[in-house]
Amino acid sequence: MSSSAKTLPLEITIGQNTQNPLTVYRLGYGTMRLTGPGIWGEPANREEALQILKNAVQVAGVNFIDTADYYGEDVTNRLIAEALYPYPKNLIICTKVGATRKPDKSWVAFNRPEQLRTSIDNNLRTLKQEQISLVHFRVMLDSDVPFEESIEAMFELQKEGKILHVGLSNVTRDQLELGLTKGHIATVENMYSYHQRTTLVIHHNENRGGEEVLDLCEKNQIPLIPYFSLVTSLPTQNDKIGMIAQKYQVSKAQINLAWLLHKSRWILPIPGTSSLAHLDENLQAANIQLTAEDMAYLG
Template sequence: MSATTPDLPGGTWTLGDTTVTRFGYGAMQLAGPWVMGPPKDHDAALAVLREAVDLGITHIDTAEAYGPRVVNELIREALHPYPEDLLIATKVGGRRDAEGGWPTARQPDELRQQIADNLETLGVDVLDLVHLRLGNAQGPVPEPIGAAFETLVDLQQQGVIRHLGVSNATGEQVAQAQRIAPIVSVQNMYNLAVRHDDALIDRLAAEGVAYVPFFPLGGFSPVQSDTLTAVATRLGSTPISVALAWLLRRSPNILLIAGTSSVAHLRENIAGAGLELSAADLDELHKIAG
């Protein structure tokens, strides 16, 4: 497989030693309902992954907890052996329980097992990028991260992880991680309506660190706003397109990982993220978060 559309919206960003497209793909939605079990349509899931790469996307986000195992195994089936320019980012620090919950799992032995599981299911000897997932399902929790992050640094020094990042983190936890070892990305919830990380994004941009918003469209509760709808209507577009385009305009270090299980929706997201927003549009959208 080779990229056929090199000019994706937003251009590129350098993650560590790898240049990736700012428009990436989040694979979480390829699992079954509530991110548990296999997809309804196995072949369609493989088709989305292959289409993403064929369209030029070089950044795919996943986690061993998606399924669990299911999404990583789909990525391996669809894309292995992986293109040289493809970066696959994964997450550790949590697991799934029988009820579909997301309990934390950040003890050193738990993290080492999760890294081993990711290596196995993705079919690689080295993981491109590993985010340490912090907090819990309700959001970030202000607590020390030293032992957990140092475990990943040790694994990086052993050669099974190339780059490190943190996810679901407070600004202080980002700083804690940076005092221990370099990070290349922060993955937090952020969108037009959830703007608590504005200052962090600006700091990271100045430092050359990527910011990867999860739930860029609001997640299980989509972003809804009369202002967003009005701007989209005026532009002859959709709220989803406007929200994605705004994120790419917000800061050059923002990398999108909007997810979908549909090839058609993937193409729509790419087209939508390339929407041109005027200064007046941006000013109007900026007010959504109050």
């Protein structure tokens, strides 16, 4: 290992400077890939899906799991409860609300205050919890409900004790800034990877990627949780990430995760997979110590 490599911080705190901070390891697990095709229905190999959850938590020590009741529908929540309940005391389950699925499998907004309450109650029931440690409000682009109305409803549910920490997902910088004026924003979950640093929604002319909010997250000590990180990590040209992968004899996906971990101590990757082998490979990325020269080369 080069002398310029530095040891990564192995933990991150959610809810920094609150009465209920939560400390988790810096590689979590995202469950979306445990569903069937189109993020719908049961997994192709249900036993392997259950074993992935058990291995992640009981063998690898992962203590942050990301889910949503509209994965499946409700497939990942039920798998989590079947595999892991009763939960270890240090396990943080993060879910998302703000969307739902129609019978045609389309994604639609479900973000009116009464709908958010319905989603929270459904998550509590299927996850077998009395309080959810962290809930992201997912912003749907074609919603007719003002963002401010939805986020105020989230903080009301927090006051009622149904939610411990409130986070945001798929937000612009302006929405994050507005959210911070309404209450404590514990986390932000936006699309982010080495090759997908910004996310421009052309028909809305809005940026909703990780790069747009990272500095604000760092300033406020808010973990940034990248989603779709591995999906967007495999380039077809200008393959600097491939060169670093070759240097360390690892996969491009592993270097993408290592880059995220080195990019900022406030980034919490949650790589998802439906393969036990890939679960092990993803988690090994935490052992890759990139040098300052590596990071400079990657840019």
